[in-house]
Amino acid sequence: MFEILAIHWNADPVILSLGSLEIRWYSLLFISGFILGWFIFKWFCKREGISEKVLDPLLYTLLLGTIIGARLGHCLFYDPAYYLGSWKGFFEIFMPWKGGLASHGGTLFLFFAMWWFARRWGPKNDFDFLWLLDRLAIAVPFAAMFIRLGNLFNSEIYGHVTDLPWGFIFDRRGEVDPKHPTQLYEALSYALLGLVLLLLYKNRTKGLYRGAYMGIFFTVLFGMRFLIEFVKEDQVGFEAGMALNMGQLLSIPFILCGIGLILYSYKKKIPVEAVHPEKPKAAPTHYAKSLNK
Numbered sequence: 001m002f003e004i005l006a007i008h009w010n011a012d013p014v015i016l017s018l019g020s021l022e023i024r025w026y027s028l029l030f031i032s033g034f035i036l037g038w039f040i041f042k043w044f045c046k047r048e049g050i051s052e053k054v055l056d057p058l059l060y061t062l063l064l065g066t067i068i069g070a071r072l073g074h075c076l077f078y079d080p081a082y083y084l085g086s087w088k089g090f091f092e093i094f095m096p097w098k099g100g101l102a103s104h105g106g107t108l109f110l111f112f113a114m115w116w117f118a119r120r121w122g123p124k125n126d127f128d129f130l131w132l133l134d135r136l137a138i139a140v141p142f143a144a145m146f147i148r149l150g151n152l153f154n155s156e157i158y159g160h161v162t163d164l165p166w167g168f169i170f171d172r173r174g175e176v177d178p179k180h181p182t183q184l185y186e187a188l189s190y191a192l193l194g195l196v197l198l199l200l201y202k203n204r205t206k207g208l209y210r211g212a213y214m215g216i217f218f219t220v221l222f223g224m225r226f227l228i229e230f231v232k233e234d235q236v237g238f239e240a241g242m243a244l245n246m247g248q249l250l251s252i253p254f255i256l257c258g259i260g261l262i263l264y265s266y267k268k269k270i271p272v273e274a275v276h277p278e279k280p281k282a283a284p285t286h287y288a289k290s291l292n293k
Contacts, residue, residue, distance in 0.1 A: 073105010
């Protein structure tokens with residue numbers, strides 16, 4: 001009965017093969033998320049009078065920070081025994097194409113990458129670290145949505161057996177029972193969060209101060225991640241029998257950080273939008289002085 005109601009998922013993760021070169025859905029969706037983020041940031045810059053010269057270095061910093069952090073997060077959080085137990089495993093840390101990226105690691109490393117970027121580019125362009133984090137909080141949920149859709153095309157990171165009518169049977173993984181499509185649960189929740197934050201920002205919602213957007217992002221996104229993990233299959237063997245899996249344990253600090261940022265924003269009450277200092281007026285010339293006489 002469950003199988004009749006379920007959706008058979010047998011999507012090919014490869015879009016196009018050119019000899020040994022494969023173009024995969026995951027890679028295309030991963031890059032698409034960053035491209036969309038670039039255009040969202042371009043809108044931020046136009047709206048707030050920030051130079052668009054920061055966009056390209058920001059994109060490169062985001063890409064490198066996300067990939068490096070997500071790769072390190074996977075290796076160190078989920079399988080340190082393998083990656084640190086031999087030279088072969090150690091060198092595979094630097095081979096992300098072999099698979100294995102962890103969103104918590106990507107988020108943590110990105111936090112420090114944005115701190116560096118704000119120190120490098122912020123003073124000349126009238127923005128600071130919190131301003132940058134708030135804009136990331138609006139753009140990143142859409143990129144995260146694309147990444148989870150990529151996981152769906154890879155038939156990975158799915159949930160436990162379910163009797164719900166939208167359960168997916170992942171044929172390419174040899175599954176015969178419907179499973180929770182947790183990739184879609186996360187993708188939809190991230191998209192909804194991004195839309196809500198975008199509307200709050202667009203409407204210049206009163207009562208939100210600098211840091212609040214990132215606080216809401218951390219609290220809601222990782223709160224949803226924490227809940228969805230209850231119906232998700234274990235990603236690694238050592239999670240079997242744990243009351244809370246690794247994804248949930250790693251989400252808790254981000255939720256607490258989000259609550260802390262919201263409280264901090266209300267304490268400081270710094271305006272959300274960039275504030276450009278007034279340029280000093282030029283001293284009147286000798287000719288102008290003579291006209292005023």
